[in-house]
Amino acid sequence: ILREARDSVIVLSLNRPAKRNAMTVAMRQAIFDAVDDLRERDDLRVLLIRANGPFFTAGIDIVEHQKNTSPTRTMQEFRRDYRRNIHRYFDEMEMVEKPVVMAINGPCLGLGVEMAGAVDFRLASSEARFGLPEVDLGMIAGSGGTSRIVRLCGVGWAKWLGMAGAEMDAQTALNAGLVQAVWPRAEFEDRVWDFCQTLAGKPADALGVAKLAI
Numbered sequence: 776i777l778r779e780a781r782d783s784v785i786v787l788s789l790n791r792p793a794k795r796n797a798m799t800v801a802m803r804q805a806i807f808d809a810v811d812d813l814r815e816r817d818d819l820r821v822l823l824i825r826a827n828g829p830f831f832t833a834g835i836d837i838v839e840h841q842k843n844t845s846p847t848r849t850m851q852e853f854r855r856d857y858r859r860n861i862h863r864y865f866d867e868m869e870m871v872e873k874p875v876v877m878a879i880n881g882p883c884l885g886l887g888v889e890m891a892g893a894v895d896f897r898l899a900s901s902e903a904r905f906g907l908p909e910v911d912l913g914m915i916a917g918s919g920g921t922s923r924i925v926r927l928c929g930v931g932w933a934k935w936l937g938m939a940g941a942e943m944d945a946q947t948a949l950n951a952g953l954v955q956a957v958w959p960r961a962e963f964e965d966r967v968w969d970f971c972q973t974l975a976g977k978p979a980d981a982l983g984v985a986k987l988a989i
Contacts, residue, residue: 776805777827783975784821785809792828797836806890807864809859814871820975823967824894825878831903834885837912861886861918865893872983874966876976878967879903879954888936889916892923896984897954898970899945900963905953906942928952 777788787809789796806824813822855985868875868890875894882905883891891897891905905918907924916937917922921955925933928951945957960965973980 776891778805778809778975780819782972784971784989785813785819785822785888787822787824789824789826790828792830794836795830795833795882796826797833797898797980798826799836799839802815803861803864805823810864810867810871810875813873813875814867820979821971822873822874822875822876823971824876824966825892826880829879829881829882831877831879831888832885833882834887847972863921865919865923866889868893870987872986873979874986876967876974877970879905879961880905880963880965885910886918887915888924889919891953892919896970896974898963898967899948899954899957901945901957902962903945903946903948903954904942906940907936908940910938910940910973924953933973 777790779786787806789798789802790918791797791799791802800855807958808824811966813819814947872894876896876898877891877894878898878900880900881902882904885908886906888907907920920937921933924936928936932951932953933942936943943951943953945954948954949957956966956970
């Protein structure tokens with residue numbers, strides 16, 4: 776992940792295009808560290824998560840995940856590991872009193888969709904598409920795909936993604952309520968940045984209280 780501060784916005788760029796930006800433990804930790812900084816530093820007003828390359832993310836790095844997972848792990852240990860390493864950080868994204876924005880430039884799958892459910896604003900390029908392929912691997916999307924996506928899109932679309940393993944294109948995601956805006960690729964980055972600048976210019980206390988109240 777590349778990180779920079781532009782004005783009062785933390786910009787994180789997933790930067791592993793050869794692996795379709797599959798998220799490693801280190802990449803996830805970089806995102807979570809940025810959320811911590813967003814919470815603690817008054818000079819930071821917005822967190823923007825974007826990606827380099829044609830993919831936003833293919834989801835969790837399955838190869839790394841399998842290497843780090845004991846074949847004898849119990850269900851209780853499995854749940855505990857996910858709660859410690861993923862769930863509590865997504866919860867913090869929801870609770871931090873500042874806006875978190877995802878700029879989804881291309882395919883966004885698995886853990887990427889689940890992270891999208893935890894942020895405040897999901898802005899999509901017209902080339903974006905969304906899917907929860909966990910069911911085809913014999914699992915469920917248990918880090919928000921079976922809860923936050925239901926709240927955003929309703930039961931029908933959550934079953935479309937989480938049971939059928941079907942995908943949504945950008946316009947369908949907009950209609951379903953998964954994303955809040957879709958812009959053409961040619962103007963996508965500029966529109967995203969303008970939106971982040973608008974958020975950063977709003978009264979911080981009012982913005983934070985509005986987020987928590989909603």
